[in-house]
Amino acid sequence: MNDLLDPLLLSRWQFGLTTIYHFLFVPLTIGMAFTVAVFQTAWVRTGRLHYLQLTRFFGKIFLINFAMGVVTGIVQEFQFGMNWSDYSRFVGDVFGAPLALEGLLAFFLEATFIGIWIFGWDKVPKGLHLASIWGATLGSILSAYFIIAANAFMQNPVGYAINEEKGRAELTSIWEVLTNKVALAAFPHTIFACFMVSAAVIVAVAAWHLSRNQNLETMRPALRFGLWTMVAAGALTVLTGDQLGLAMVETQPMKMAAAEALYKTSTGADASFSIFTLGTPDGVHELFSIRVPYLLSFLSTHTFDGTVEGINDLQAQYTQLYGPGDYTPIIWVTYWSFRWMMGLGMVAIMISLVGLWVTRKGRLPENRWVWRAAVWSYPLPLLAMIVGWVFTEMGRQPWLVFGLLQTSDGVSPGVTGLTVLISLVAFTAIYGSLAVVEFRLIVKAAQKGPGEAPVPDPESGEIRHEATVY
Amino acid sequence: MDLATLWFLILAFFFVGYFVLDGFDFGVGMSLPFLGRDDTDRRVLINTIGPVWDLNETWVIVAGAFMFAAFPEWYATLFSGFYLLLLLILLALIARGVSFEYRHQRPEAAWKRRFDLMITVGSAVPAFVWGVVFANVVRGVPLDPGFNYTGTLLDLLNPYALLGGLTTLLLFFTHGVVFVSLKTEGDMRDRARRLAVRAGVVTIVVAASFLTITTLMHGTPASAVLSAGAAVALIGSFVANLRGREGRAFALMAVTIALAVASLFAALFPGVMPASNDPANSLTIANASSSEYTLTIMSWVALVFVPLILGYQGFTYWIFRKRISRASIPAHS
Numbered sequence: 001m002n003d004l005l006d007p008l009l010l011s012r013w014q015f016g017l018t019t020i021y022h023f024l025f026v027p028l029t030i031g032m033a034f035t036v037a038v039f040q041t042a043w044v045r046t047g048r049l050h051y052l053q054l055t056r057f058f059g060k061i062f063l064i065n066f067a068m069g070v071v072t073g074i075v076q077e078f079q080f081g082m083n084w085s086d087y088s089r090f091v092g093d094v095f096g097a098p099l100a101l102e103g104l105l106a107f108f109l110e111a112t113f114i115g116i117w118i119f120g121w122d123k124v125p126k127g128l129h130l131a132s133i134w135g136a137t138l139g140s141i142l143s144a145y146f147i148i149a150a151n152a153f154m155q156n157p158v159g160y161a162i163n164e165e166k167g168r169a170e171l172t173s174i175w176e177v178l179t180n181k182v183a184l185a186a187f188p189h190t191i192f193a194c195f196m197v198s199a200a201v202i203v204a205v206a207a208w209h210l211s212r213n214q215n216l217e218t219m220r221p222a223l224r225f226g227l228w229t230m231v232a233a234g235a236l237t238v239l240t241g242d243q244l245g246l247a248m249v250e251t252q253p254m255k256m257a258a259a260e261a262l263y264k265t266s267t268g269a270d271a272s273f274s275i276f277t278l279g280t281p282d283g284v285h286e287l288f289s290i291r292v293p294y295l296l297s298f299l300s301t302h303t304f305d306g307t308v309e310g311i312n313d314l315q316a317q318y319t320q321l322y323g324p325g326d327y328t329p330i331i332w333v334t335y336w337s338f339r340w341m342m343g344l345g346m347v348a349i350m351i352s353l354v355g356l357w358v359t360r361k362g363r364l365p366e367n368r369w370v371w372r373a374a375v376w377s378y379p380l381p382l383l384a385m386i387v388g389w390v391f392t393e394m395g396r397q398p399w400l401v402f403g404l405l406q407t408s409d410g411v412s413p414g415v416t417g418l419t420v421l422i423s424l425v426a427f428t429a430i431y432g433s434l435a436v437v438e439f440r441l442i443v444k445a446a447q448k449g450p451g452e453a454p455v456p457d458p459e460s461g462e463i464r465h466e467a468t469v470y
Numbered sequence: 471m472d473l474a475t476l477w478f479l480i481l482a483f484f485f486v487g488y489f490v491l492d493g494f495d496f497g498v499g500m501s502l503p504f505l506g507r508d509d510t511d512r513r514v515l516i517n518t519i520g521p522v523w524d525l526n527e528t529w530v531i532v533a534g535a536f537m538f539a540a541f542p543e544w545y546a547t548l549f550s551g552f553y554l555l556l557l558l559i560l561l562a563l564i565a566r567g568v569s570f571e572y573r574h575q576r577p578e579a580a581w582k583r584r585f586d587l588m589i590t591v592g593s594a595v596p597a598f599v600w601g602v603v604f605a606n607v608v609r610g611v612p613l614d615p616g617f618n619y620t621g622t623l624l625d626l627l628n629p630y631a632l633l634g635g636l637t638t639l640l641l642f643f644t645h646g647v648v649f650v651s652l653k654t655e656g657d658m659r660d661r662a663r664r665l666a667v668r669a670g671v672v673t674i675v676v677a678a679s680f681l682t683i684t685t686l687m688h689g690t691p692a693s694a695v696l697s698a699g700a701a702v703a704l705i706g707s708f709v710a711n712l713r714g715r716e717g718r719a720f721a722l723m724a725v726t727i728a729l730a731v732a733s734l735f736a737a738l739f740p741g742v743m744p745a746s747n748d749p750a751n752s753l754t755i756a757n758a759s760s761s762e763y764t765l766t767i768m769s770w771v772a773l774v775f776v777p778l779i780l781g782y783q784g785f786t787y788w789i790f791r792k793r794i795s796r797a798s799i800p801a802h803s
Contacts, residue, residue: 063571067567080545108525108782171763
């Protein structure tokens, strides 16, 4: 019973659940805003009507999803103060600035221009309307940059000094915070992964229609666009992930050791990477594993004879540095989340490569299983992203701000377990029911298809856009 | 003037902006059962705020982030101390926000009615609870030496704070109804004007009592002047509405809310979160603010970008300046 009402445990669960939930919508918002902007640009530049149909069709799916991202995002900002007030006191001077920049530069841009885009079809000139979707896209990408810079401070604190008298971290260089090497690697890694998420949705939707032999003129180009986006974004996600891995080894070696469950410091061939392991859940005893020698050394240092520090040595080092305590993350969580992230992403890329091959030169495969695979692969990149963030955040434990503040020291001292339990139950209930509603609406909109091509006015040749009305 | 005081003013400006802008959104949402006689009516009402509610709501996100960055201690104390009140606001904003986008996705009457209810309740709850929150901040709450709130939820539901909640609820309701009269045509416009008169009488009585009590118990000369200004503007708005001057009535409602919120910040100054149990535990501009460097950076950012965002938001309001009528609502979907 005491455990059930432990404010620390409940606050961690709440932050984890609400953040993952928020992040179900964010990647699709970012990727889909960009996709819609690309389709609309293609329409404005070429005048070909199927691009306009695709703009409006995926625009509708984008907006259903966008609403959820907006409303669940406010919770994120309030929670730092509500559940993590001691954290907020400690880092507010540093961490607040990127959040303020995010609100002022990114959120206003996104919210204002999305309004113009939704309701402006018949009210503003074509060029301005196109600019509004790009403005919203820019806003969504900027917001990702600032929040990742804020998160990077928790992974690798830079640009600060500790004020002993006030007991807090204070900003000394906003430039260092915004160019944190973890942020510079994590930002493109996240954005390209967002493009993978939207590409998977586009592929699934297009495949669903094509397998029924309907909407060919719009869905065939959509399918090819989605497949190419997935392959390109996938390759870039892998490359930037490699950079992020290097930054991680440098700044948080414990996280890399925990990702491989590497207990002993190893060099060269011994620094192998296990693709699959059977063993006890804590990762201490190994029964069977498939290992690639040198690979961990290469991932960590980009050399084949590099040395990768092990958990035991790091634990001893940190005990000396920070005092007695357990500085090891939960190994089975980091070990498996790291593998699932890479595995799910790779499968998604491979499916798209196959898809490009079987649909080359205008072909449409007959085999139903090909289409089924395309449709049901839609959640793969999203799941990969979520376990990726679970890895990033759980791999930082027990720290809230690496080396400076432990998670247990950040929780609000005045908030009782019962209070947090109430909010956790309330969020779970409302989020759960909204998830069902939103998922059904997206499926319905996706299955309805883009409809007939709009007919240009016979005299002027212009398209008459219907006003969007709620 | 030092930078921390400047940031107190900037924060006040952003909360003023939030309550003036999202205030009429809340009012429109609350007016659905009063002004919306059928589905088309309700769609007219929702479409008056369709293109702008999201950016209006963004003001509170920015205000919250500014408080975090400029006054971390204030942010930490307020948000953890008023946990359950803020939870109510969050749940309401979630329900209301998705409803605007989801109610038109299906044609069934039951589906739409469910989201209409969520819009109405989701607008009324924050309109009320924000008043409770700010009244308690002005009144002072028990804080320990680490600035953590030591009271309970019930302590926050004191009569003065509830009157504060009722005041914001009524101000926003009237503000929204006046906005409807400014943004619609025909029968809806007339009915909104008549409702604004009736609501205006109640609002004047309640708001005058709240501002008078605030001035007597917590007032400073500056807050008294601002409160008096708010009262004059409120009566001016009422008169303008009676004379059918909708634009002026709306502008004066905006001035009323701006001055009323400003008077609360003036009553706080130079404190930000007074402790009711021991003045030594009070948070002030001086002990709650961020470092000089952080505030300097933030000041430059605000100087460059605030005019820009005000510019493009003004532009949006200009694009969507036309009145909406039943005729502009297509029958389908």
